[in-house]
Amino acid sequence: MLNFSDKLIEAIKKKNSVLIAGIDTTVENIPDYFIRKYYDDEKNEIENLKYILYEYNRRIIDAIEENVIGVKFQAAFFEQYSYYGIEVLHKLIQYAQNKKLIVIFDGKRNDISSSAKGYSNAYIGETTLFDKKIKFFDCDAMTVNPYLGEDGIKPFVEDCERFKKGLFVLVKTSNPSSKDFQDLIVDSKYLFEKVAEKVHEWGASCKGKHGYSDIGAVVGATQPQAAKMVRSILPDSFLLIPGIGVQGGKIEDLKYFLGKNKMGIIVNSSRDIIYAYKNHIHSDFEKSSFIASKNLKESINSVIN
Numbered sequence: 612m613l614n615f616s617d618k619l620i621e622a623i624k625k626k627n628s629v630l631i632a633g634i635d636t637t638v639e640n641i642p643d644y645f646i647r648k649y650y651d652d653e654k655n656e657i658e659n660l661k662y663i664l665y666e667y668n669r670r671i672i673d674a675i676e677e678n679v680i681g682v683k684f685q686a687a688f689f690e691q692y693s694y695y696g697i698e699v700l701h702k703l704i705q706y707a708q709n710k711k712l713i714v715i716f717d718g719k720r721n722d723i724s725s726s727a728k729g730y731s732n733a734y735i736g737e738t739t740l741f742d743k744k745i746k747f748f749d750c751d752a753m754t755v756n757p758y759l760g761e762d763g764i765k766p767f768v769e770d771c772e773r774f775k776k777g778l779f780v781l782v783k784t785s786n787p788s789s790k791d792f793q794d795l796i797v798d799s800k801y802l803f804e805k806v807a808e809k810v811h812e813w814g815a816s817c818k819g820k821h822g823y824s825d826i827g828a829v830v831g832a833t834q835p836q837a838a839k840m841v842r843s844i845l846p847d848s849f850l851l852i853p854g855i856g857v858q859g860g861k862i863e864d865l866k867y868f869l870g871k872n873k874m875g876i877i878v879n880s881s882r883d884i885i886y887a888y889k890n891h892i893h894s895d896f897e898k899s900s901f902i903a904s905k906n907l908k909e910s911i912n913s914v915i916n
């Protein structure tokens with residue numbers, strides 16, 4: 612079985628893309644014509660939610676699959692619909708896996724080690740159920756929050772080693788308030804640099820054949836200066852980069868995020884892809900998302916290749 616970092620590198624080479632589509636759909640942003648077509652008055656709201664949320668995202672995945680290496684599912688957008696949303700998430704994860712797309716669960720999880728282990732079991736590891744071990748979500752990678760420190764991260768790292776999975780630790784996030792804590796000075800360094808140093812340490816034991824670690828970092832596209840600093844600490848970790856487009860991150864700045872051999876980045880775009888129809892690219896939402904993802908892939912490639 613391939614390490615996560617090798618799986619990423621092979622997918623990037625095969626598709627000539629570093630693009631990840633963020634599946635962050637809310638029902639109120641699904642085009643009216645789609646809702647009108649599929650809303651069934653004979654069924655209740657929950658049944659309609661489950662069908663429409665699944666079907667819209669499934670079609671987006673079909674439309675964009677040739678332009679992206681994977682999909683990132685943001686937990687919040689499914690959890691807001693309670694367990695009905697989680698059921699849709701589970702089905703969509705399986706759908707993306709069947710298409711051989713890389714699946715990232717973006718839940719930014721963490722807790723004390725016993726609870727962190729539960730999260731890890733669910734999304735990248737396995738859960739013991741009576742005399743069986745079950746891989747419930749079996750994603751390729753997940754995002755974690757480092758705030759609880761090393762013992763809260765270790766259960767995830769151990770599962771990455773055991774199951775060849777990947778982790779993206781929040782290092783410097785894309786939002787304006789990321790400076791509130793991440794830019795605090797600790798021992799003459801930014802706190803985010805200290806976190807990056809830890810990511811380097813945690814990732815040393817899980818490297819793939821290309822020399823990249825399976826333990827990566829989230830660095831927002833809005834943070835090119837921080838990216839340069841993170842890169843000097845983490846030359847051979849993958850960076851998951853959200854924040855291009857709507858949040859103001861610039862594609863031209865992605866060159867500052869590149870690692871060894873001009874590799875080591877994956878770039879997420881959510882709203883610009885899933886709601887591309889709003890930009891009137893095409894009257895059909897699937898074609899709009901296809902065109903938006905193709906354009907994004909090509910613009911990113913023109914900067915990083």
Ligand SMILES: O=c1ccn([C@@H]2O[C@H](COP(=O)(O)O)[C@@H](O)[C@H]2O)c(=O)[nH]1
Pocket residue numbers: 633635685717783784785786829830831853854855856857858879880881882883
């Ligand atoms: O620093 C971070 C970490 C995670 N995110 C997530 O990425 C997407 C971005 O969505 P866009 O619509 O492309 O802005 C979203 O799921 C965030 O929760 C982030 O933006 N920044």
